[in-house]
Amino acid sequence: MKGAFMQAKQLLQQRFSGMEVVGSTYPVPATKQALAQGLGLAQMVGFGFVIFGDKLFELMGYAAPPELYVQHVAGNRVGVGVGIWFLGNFLQNQLLSTGAFEVFYDGTLVFSKLAQGRMPVVEELLSAVESLMTARLHN
DSSP, X not given: OHHHHHXXXXXXXXXXXXXXXXXXXXXXXXXXXHHHHHHHHHHHHHHHHHHHHHHHHHHTTOSSOOHHHHXXXXXXXXXXXXXXXXXXXXXXXXXXXXXXXXXXXXTEEEEEHHXXXXXXXXXXXXXXXXXXXXXXXXX
């Protein structure tokens, strides 16, 4: 999204010299933030399990770790750790991504990707801002 913002900023400033264009992040719902944090914690627990699993089973009173652990985790610690890292980061990014691209002019919504379900076409964006500017000048 940052690339799309920079492109829109450049086009708006070229068309309307002196216009200040400010970008900000769209707020992520609190439930998604909490889920992403919980996922980060689960990721750390997973890393601990991969690294210290043998000792954890020993502390829990097992004579030997379960065969499932030995076959799939102990024999491939690096692969499992990398898998946990990639999957955890992917899911966290999905939870924290809003997909928002909202354009306002002087407090008025000009375009909303959340409402439209698509990115704006350049001319659509420029003409909408120009229409608002013209309307404000005549009021």
